[in-house]
Amino acid sequence: MTDESSAPLSLPARPELTGGRRIGVMVSHGFTGSPHSVRPWALSLAERGYAVELPLLPGHGSTWQEMNTTTWEDWYGAVRAAHDKLAEENDDVLVAGLSMGGTLALRLAADLGDAVAGVIVVNAAVATRRKDVLVLPFAKHVLGSLPAIGNDLKKNGVDERAYDRTPLRAAHSMMQAWKVLRDDLPRVTAPVLFFKSAVDHVVDDSSLPIVRAGVSSREFIELVLPDSYHVATLDNDAQTIFDESAAFVARVTDPANGRTGPRSA
Template identity: 40%
Template structure:
């Protein structure tokens, strides 16, 4: 897969009076391309948005094999802390494993107090027993076919790896299990969006999130989209709901800096 500029880390242009800071996280084997339309939509409405590229992503699947969940988390955590220094309270969102990382930030004692709202789209929170075999199998079969590309729109192609490194699947499993165990520590209001026909992440992941977090939960069904809803038919409705959730739950950036 050839990666374009859309797969690079992105930050919105400065606003003289920003609505607030927003961090958006992409998913496993993907790139910021998956959240770029989401980011651009919110930037157009005044948000200071960042979409980091996770280590091992956007290059080769072999490089991803050498990365760990700690590497991925460290990257989004650094971005969150930087945004918090600028804006005080921030919003955090993500899709797929990006949603898992967003939830992990909301469990982090150093980061969570300054997260005003979460938006979790088809976030991975249920691991598969098959995942447990991935690290051992990786010694024999380093990679398998792509898991990316679950999009119902025929005119959209996700910029992601065409191979899935099995060693990295084991890292994903560790991240999911760790984050699921800490869901009860999340107090930030969460918008939890799910595609019932998701072929990548079990839709019941959204039920796990909604039933375990301590903060208020709003739910949204993405009935016309596959896993990559941010690039699919429900994208505009999702973005509008995301904006409304952030505005309702978060103070303005000016208020948080007082």
């Protein structure tokens, strides 16, 4: 997981392609993954003229043991720094992510309010129906890790390049953050585009209705991905994600639709 595709990505805006305005998108990978899983998505946005920041979250891209020394606060700090860099250099900023990356994007939107122009998530999680998570507070001290559910892809021959173990201390930290985010979802006011795979073996279908009912967004769009599993940004519906994301960014940042720039956080 140390090759170029797993490295962070930082690309400037090309306002000549976006009507003279500088628009940025912070894109985050998910739990135990790396930028590799969302790099094609980020590059597709950059090709359309949008500035992109794709950070490598702390504890990722190395070993699951190292990840077990990091927490939700560390990962959030990385995406917040990426967002703030974009905010300094651009007229508007959106936040996006896959799986836990989408959860981090929602957390940013809750904290920053109207300073975020839009939120794009793919198979984001804020809850689970799995009962085995109830033992995480105890299991994390005994086991350290469990086998991961990685490479949940319908498309043949594609490798997510995620860890082959789930670090339990890190997983527990992530799930503790879910409840706080659920309580804060009404603070999300930006338009939301939520992609959900029809079949997902990692994130169940409990999160989407919670997010839909919880946010205060004036616009909430749901798009089902019929031919992809969890890592949809590398799967058969990836082009749909790329095209619909770009259209969403263009629309919600268009001054003709009332967006004139970032509000104060």
